[in-house]
């Protein structure tokens with residue numbers, strides 16, 4: 001409780017820049033690293049594309065870039081992560097579920113419980129000792145993210161939450177990737193605009209919601225990381 005209150009007061013003092021809505025993501029990242037200290041910031045990346053990892057690395061090469069490895073990531077994503085890590089010399093940290101969480105069939109009957117032990121708990125652990133959390137959430141991801149702020153405070157997790165890409169469109173992402181010669185996740189050209197675990201991710205049809213292939217038919221739209 002003491003820790004929560006002290007962090008809240010710190011955030012109350014450290015207001016977001018007045019022009020945050022029009023700042024380039026690189027400037028939002030630099031503001032975050034300057035404000036909290038790069039060692040106190042965690043950047044979680046899903047690696048459905050390379051943009052956030054590249055931006056964070058170039059804002060500060062020491063950026064703590066975290067991959068949450070659920071044990072159910074696509075082989076293509078694992079290959080892609082290694083390719084990017086090598087190509088850009090990313091300061092990558094892979095956070096896995098606790099030792100007693102092993103591959104099982106839980107995703108077939110209990111997606112909430114499966115996400116809890118494979119995503120939510122490891123995320124919480126990745127934040128140990130951190131004051132700010134940078135994510136790749138964008139407003140165009142879908143209705144549940146349409147109002148995502150660039151700078152906010154996650155009260156439940158007691159951490160500042162920064163979404164530097166919140167205002168970026170798909171065209172912005174494509175342009176940045178093109179200008180910086182970033183490779184794409186091999187699954188993108190196969191119809192996967194949003195990429196998570198292989199049991200819970202399907203390709204989507206043209207014009208469908210980007211996240212329509214995630215937990216398709218289960219009435220679930222978020223894994224619990226951003227709720």
Ligand code: SF4
Nearest residue numbers: 111114115118197200
């Ligand atoms: S997305 Fe599916 S496989 Fe991955 S953690 Fe959640 S329920 Fe399990």
